[in-house]
Amino acid sequence: MSLLNRKIADALDGGTTDRPLSVVDAPHVVTLDLTSASPAGVAFHRLDFAVEGAAERSIDELTDWGNRLAARLTYLMETLVVLETDPLGGEVELRSRTPTPRGGKRSYYELRLRRNVSLSLVRVAYDESTRRRETIPCQLTREALERLVDDLVALAV
Numbered sequence: 420m421s422l423l424n425r426k427i428a429d430a431l432d433g434g435t436t437d438r439p440l441s442v443v444d445a446p447h448v449v450t451l452d453l454t455s456a457s458p459a460g461v462a463f464h465r466l467d468f469a470v471e472g473a474a475e476r477s478i479d480e481l482t483d484w485g486n487r488l489a490a491r492l493t494y495l496m497e498t499l500v501v502l503e504t505d506p507l508g509g510e511v512e513l514r515s516r517t518p519t520p521r522g523g524k525r526s527y528y529e530l531r532l533r534r535n536v537s538l539s540l541v542r543v544a545y546d547e548s549t550r551r552r553e554t555i556p557c558q559l560t561r562e563a564l565e566r567l568v569d570d571l572v573a574l575a576v
Contacts, residue, residue: 424565446471462556466540473536481511509534
């Protein structure tokens with residue numbers, strides 16, 4: 420377990436009520452907009468990850484980062500793919516290849532990578548009847564969260 424994960428675990432084990440929960444192990448920063456936490460898992464509306472002071476990435480470097488993340492984060496509920504690149508805005512978007520259908524909605528992961536070596540992870544539900552999207556809580560076991568954080572740190576170089 421990395422020091423960053425240890426700090427997250429300590430905050431969660433300590434019954435933190437911080438919303439959002441922000442943890443730093445320089446230069447890495449993880450911020451979780453928690454909705455709930457238990458000894459078994461967490462739920463959050465958004466996970467932000469950043470490498471402070473990192474040199475900006477080109478769109479090609481962001482796309483490569485996105486492809487590496489998609490290949491590594493296979494333990495999430497759906498396979499991720501690079502969906503869109505925005506050279507002017509300096510962002511790359513990843514989404515679930517096959518969203519999960521449930522109750523008239525399709526839910527999927529959405530990751531946005533930014534040129535300043537930061538990213539955001541959310542879970543989105545698309546309501547087919549109203550044609551609207553809404554952010555819903557992402558639920559992970561504590562082990563999956565630890566693995567995710569370790570993978571974000573490892574692949575951010």
